Amino acid sequence: xxxxxxxxTEISVVxxxxxxxxxxxETRDTTYYLFWYKQPPSGELVxxxxxxxxxEQNEISGRYSWNFQKSTSSFNFTITxxxxxxxxxxxxxxxxxxxxxxxxxxxxKGTKLSVKP
Amino acid sequence: xxGVIQSPRHEVTEMGQEVTLRCKPIxxxxxxxxxxxxxxxxxxxxxxxxxxxPIDDSGMPEDRFSAKMPNASFSTLKIQxxxxxxxxxxxxxxxxxxxxxxxxLTFGAGSRLTVL
Numbered sequence: 200x201x202x203x204x205x206x207x208t209e210i211s212v213v214x215x216x217x218x219x220x221x222x223x224x225e226t227r228d229t230t231y232y233l234f235w236y237k238q239p240p241s242g243e244l245v246x247x248x249x250x251x252x253x254x255e256q257n258e259i260s261g262r263y264s265w266n267f268q269k270s271t272s273s274f275n276f277t278i279t280x281x282x283x284x285x286x287x288x289x290x291x292x293x294x295x296x297x298x299x300x301x302x303x304x305x306x307x308k309g310t311k312l313s314v315k316p
Numbered sequence: 317x318x319g320v321i322q323s324p325r326h327e328v329t330e331m332g333q334e335v336t337l338r339c340k341p342i343x344x345x346x347x348x349x350x351x352x353x354x355x356x357x358x359x360x361x362x363x364x365x366x367x368x369x370p371i372d373d374s375g376m377p378e379d380r381f382s383a384k385m386p387n388a389s390f391s392t393l394k395i396q397x398x399x400x401x402x403x404x405x406x407x408x409x410x411x412x413x414x415x416x417x418x419x420x421l422t423f424g425a426g427s428r429l430t431v432l
Contacts (some may be wrong), residue, residue, distance in 0.1 A: 215373065232422075242425065242426055243423060245423075246420055246423075249420050303361050303372060305361075306358060306359040308358045309358065309359075
């Protein structure tokens with residue numbers, strides 16, 4: 200079965216702190232994609248990153264970085280020097296690459312991040 | 317690019333009424349997804365289409381729910397009759413099946429449904 204677990208339900212930090220959001224996934228597939236989406240208080244879902252199962256290189260985009268480790272089935276997301284505008288719910292998601300579920304995203308329950316000034 | 321367009325943004329209705337939610341995907345996208353978000357169950361897939369053909373509708377709760385995609389630029393999700401437990405935010409998303417950005421889902425702003 201495919202599953203995404205975000206164990207942290209809520210995290211609260213003070214502005215400028217670094218924060219890491221954890222994501223652990225389960226799949227028997229060898230080819231799959233992992234995603235992070237952001238849902239700000241306005242409610243829309245915003246795509247942040249996609250990573251395929253063959254690419255374990257970490258990625259950095261500004262204050263955002265992602266650490267993909269197949270050995271531990273984890274795809275963690277770090278925000279450096281957090282800002283109030285980072286306050287949102289962050290979702291990790293998994294997509295398989297074949298079969299009847301091709302294209303379907305399986306989401307974790309989300310982590311609500313609150314950044315206080 | 318106008319993004320994925322959903323209507324209505326908010327709908328309040330009474331139990332037993334028919335509800336129709338609408339979605340216009342991004343032009344050139346050939347996969348379309350309907351998701352439902354609730355506090356209890358999070359984001360769950362209801363149904364998705366590839367090239368206007370339903371591929372997986374196993375997430376549709378029951379026969380009261382139906383979805384159609386008559387052409388590449390329009391889809392509907394219908395609930396008849398509606399019940400209070402259907403209250404949720406319904407998201408439509410679209411993606412390309414191939415090419416640059418393939419399978420990255422772009423979401424609409426959502427339709428918030430309240431059934432009294």
